[in-house]
Amino acid sequence: xxxxxxxxxxxxxxxxxxxxxxxxxxxxxxxxxxxxxxxxxxxxxxxxxxxxxxxxxxxxxxxxxxxxxxxxxxxxxxxxxxxxxxxxxxxxxxxxxxxxxxxxxxxxxxxxxx
Amino acid sequence: xxxxxxxxxxxxxxxxxxxxxxxxxxxxxxxxxxxxxxxxxxxxxxxxxxxxxxxxxxxxxxxxxxxxxxxxxxxxxxxxxxxxxxxxxxxxxxxxxxxxxxxxxxxxxxxxxxx
Numbered sequence: 001x002x003x004x005x006x007x008x009x010x011x012x013x014x015x016x017x018x019x020x021x022x023x024x025x026x027x028x029x030x031x032x033x034x035x036x037x038x039x040x041x042x043x044x045x046x047x048x049x050x051x052x053x054x055x056x057x058x059x060x061x062x063x064x065x066x067x068x069x070x071x072x073x074x075x076x077x078x079x080x081x082x083x084x085x086x087x088x089x090x091x092x093x094x095x096x097x098x099x100x101x102x103x104x105x106x107x108x109x110x111x112x113x114x
Numbered sequence: 115x116x117x118x119x120x121x122x123x124x125x126x127x128x129x130x131x132x133x134x135x136x137x138x139x140x141x142x143x144x145x146x147x148x149x150x151x152x153x154x155x156x157x158x159x160x161x162x163x164x165x166x167x168x169x170x171x172x173x174x175x176x177x178x179x180x181x182x183x184x185x186x187x188x189x190x191x192x193x194x195x196x197x198x199x200x201x202x203x204x205x206x207x208x209x210x211x212x213x214x215x216x217x218x219x220x221x222x223x224x225x226x227x228x229x
Contacts, residue, residue: 035218050216093218100145103159104149104156
């Protein structure tokens with residue numbers, strides 16, 4: 001069965017510091033994609049970063065990077081130089097080529113402190 | 115600009131009434147999805163469709179119905195059989211057919227309140 005686990009319900013980080021949000025996944029399909037989304041209080045889901053299961057290098061998008069450890073089945077999101085606007089809910093998600101269903105973790109609420 | 119529209123943003127209904135939530139996309143995506151989100155919770159899949167005139171139940175389909183008569187439209191009906199319909203509903207779309215799934219694009223959501 002496919003599963004996404006986010007074990008940190010809430011996190012605090014000081015402005016300008018880096019923070020890591022944890023995500024572990026489980027699937028038997030060799031072809032899958034891993035995604036991180038940001039959900040501000042307005043409710044919209046903002047796509048942040050994507051990692052394909054066959055990608056050799058960790059994905060990066062500006063201040064966001066994905067620490068992909070395939071053997072450990074982890075896909076942690078690293079936000080560098082945190083900003084007050086980064087305060088939001090963050091969701092890890094996965095989809096496999098077998099079903100094209102997307103499953104989401106329970107999310108981590110990040111609060112950036114001034 | 116390409117994207118997904120959901121209307122209305124806020125919707126109020128009386129208990130016992132069916133209500134239909136609109137979702138339209140102009141991204142030319144084959145797959146469309148409906149999710150429900152309760153306060154402080156993650157997203158739960160209600161229905162999804164990978165092709166016109168075909169759709170599959172997600173994890174919480176009871177009390178909901180959908181149709182996919184056009185590629186760009188995937189309306190969700192919340193029926194009176196849904197015991198707790200008050201929630202935030204998100205529609206999404208994605209490309210299918212690639213070796214590795216791509217990201218989903220989301221609409222702005224509809225907040226449904228049933229009293």
